[in-house]
Amino acid sequence: MPYKDDQLHEEKVFKDPVHRYVHVQDRVIWDLIATPEFQRLRRIKQLGTSYLTFHGAEHSRFNHSLGVYEIVRRIIGNFENRDRWNNDERLLCLCAALLHDLGHGPFSHSFEKVFKLDHEHFTQQIILGDTHIHTILEQVGPGFSxxxxxxIDKTYEDKLVVSLISSQIDADRMDYLQRDAYFTGVSYGHFDMERILRVMRPIEDQVVVKSSGMHAVEDYIMSRYQMYWQVYFHPVTRSAEVILSKILHRAKYLYEHDYTFKLEPFHFISFFNENVGLSDYLKLDESIVFYYFQLWQEEDDVILSDLCERFMNRRLFKYIEFNPNKQMNEWVELYRLFRETGIDPDYYLVVDSSSDLPYDFYRPGEEEERLPIHLLMPDGNLKELSRQSDIVESISGKKRTDHKLYFPKDVLRKLDDSAAKQRIMQLLHLEQHWKGAENHAD
Known part of the structure; x- marks a missing residue:
């Protein structure tokens, strides 16, 4: 029996808090899950630093990847007897769904920004390189990897296959919204996925939704909108991300300036040198990063030591609302005053911005083109979602951006009384407009 058709003697299941069970029948999928490259995802948190805001958010990329696979498996099960679905693509869809996040590094996006990395690039390297994953995929057939x-790169010729994993209503989003809501304990990310799966239909180049399922899709779109602003862009989580990025920047700066670490940062050297090979990348997970952060609390460099102690013990920066278009003069003055009082503003005065576009219609030629969600009308015609839904139309194409200014309030309190301190306190509105709880913030 060809490897691609090889089924397990007995179906394997993973108990899952979101989907109840994840079902595995193909030997290829079972073997991929067992590889070191896929098991590494157990050591990469799905939500990065969000566990410092929502204490239940300890779930991993491993959990999420299995969830995306399960949703795609169920979608394909609904498509099997429908026109325009080629069941020869079944195993390809399942493998791509399972492996779509394979290249995420520790703390994902924060880590990528500091070291100018791209997790999708490393996902492809793992799939195509000298790895256990590659060996298994090639056993399905030459060129299958x-x-x-x-x-995963969204360049495959069958766009219907791509849309299952990467679109404005794909298995990836449907899993992470529900999974992240479950583990953070919020209600925003819940929507009627069962209904959406039932009304999904395959057409030539994408998945569409029967018009009777429009309200379930509206709920999904609004769930995504709420999750981004209530969970993913939570200001306390962003404070932790700011400190995380500043730790990595400081360690890189010290390495480049011949600082003698008490423990040589072996696992980071290729990252500091911006010459990261696949082997180095796969060796660095969050358990290793935490190990260094724990040790760096004892470093002689005061800034690195302080930032690591803050991150490890959740002594995060505080924040105020900030409008860079109107308050840049104030920021320049704050930067000068921080220097004057002996606080390095490059590490302790940080503007952080977050933005999201919850849904968009097709804008040909624009950066990051987004294929819209189409409704399949009773007469067989397609209608773009926002043309039928007043709710979705109200947020379509509207990017929302939020800016915060982060700083160590505890350090400012310890400053000797001076005109500089008083001016800092005035500019930061600490007494009048304090936002952000001392411990857990909603």
Whole structure:
């Protein structure tokens, strides 16, 4: 029996808090899950530093990847007897769904920004490189690993396959919204996925939704909108991300200026040198990062030691609302005053911005083109979602941006009384407009 058709003698299941069970019948999928590259995802948190805001958010990329696979498996099960679905693509869809996040590094996006990395690039390297994953995929058939990489890269010729994993209503989003809501304990991310799966239909180049399911899709879109602003862009989480990024920047700066670490940062050297090979990348997970952060609390460099102690013990920066278009003069003055009082503003005065576009219609030629969600009308015609839904139309194409200014309030309190301190306190509105709880913030 060809490897691609090889089924397990007995179906394997993973108990899952979101989907109840994740079902595995294909030997290829079972073998991929067992590889070191996929098991590494157990050591990468799905929500990065959000566990410092929502204490239940300890779930991993491993959990999420299994969830995306399960949703795609169920979608395909609904498509099997429908026109325009080629069941020869079944295993390709399942493998791409399972492996789509394979290249995420520790603390994901924060880590990528500091070291100018791209997790999608490393996902493809893992799939196409000298790895256990690649060996297994090639046993399905010569060139099969390239097909999987192309689906994840969104360049595969069958756009219907790509849309299952990467679109404005895909298995990736449907899993992470529900999973992240479950583990953070919020209600925003819940929507009627069962209904959406029932009304999904395959057409030539994308998945569409029967018009009778429009209200379930509206709920999904609004759930995503709420999750981004209530969870993903939570200001306390962003404070932790600011400190995390400043730790990595400081360690890189010290390395480049011949600082003698008490423990040589072996696992970071290729990252500091911006010459990261696949082997180095796979060796660095969050358990290793935490190990260094724990040790760096004892470093002689005061800034690195302080930032690591803050991160490890959740002594985060405080914040105020900040409008860079109207308050840049105040920021320049704050920067000068921080220097004057002996606080390095490059590490302790940080503007952080977050923005999201919850839903967009098709804008040909624009950066990051987004294929819209189409409704399949009773007469067989397609209608773009926002043309039918007043709710979705109200947020379509509207990017919302939020800016915060982060700083160590505890350090400012310890400053000797001076005109500089008084001016800092005035500019930061600490007494009048304090936002952000001392411990847990909603």
């Amino acid at each position: 390239q097909k999987v990489a192309d689906v």
